[in-house]
Amino acid sequence: MTLAERIQASVLGALPGAEVTVQDMTGGGDHFQVIVLSPAFKGKTLIEQHQMVHASLGPLKDEIHALAIKTRAV
């Protein structure tokens, strides 16, 4: 399982039913963008949504050098 796949699984684990897209921005395997669409974001500010995504990564955070996050409440 690639790191991108592990990121997707980790976010989905914490946000079941979310639509999660992970892109490797440089091909180097440590700069990622993750796009998360989830009903769980409804009523949450952008910062709260991003904090939820950060929290869903758990220990994976240490393997990721740069992470751009895009979230939408759906």
Next chain:
Amino acid sequence: MTNTTEKIQSEIRADKIVIFMKGTPDFPQCGFSAKTVEIFKSLGFPFHTVDILAHPDIRALLPQISNWPTFPQVFVKGKLIGGCDIVSEMHSEGQLKPLLESAFKDSK
């Protein structure tokens, strides 16, 4: 001797807008900090900055207090609104200026 937590809390209360950044507005030491400061300069509201490169204790502790791992960190009226990505997204979607206007409209 005030501890780091107290230092952070007093900095957060120092002004309506507080930016914990790498470097200073005139000499930002990181692209994300520079971009964030440019946005606030363009909006024209006064803001207070803290150079976390000069305060390693704040740099180490703030992420745990604010539950946000990276810098810069922008606080408006004591509440974290985000880092560079979020501030830029709010700015491009026209959400940032109204937020600041209402922050400065309140008397307290």
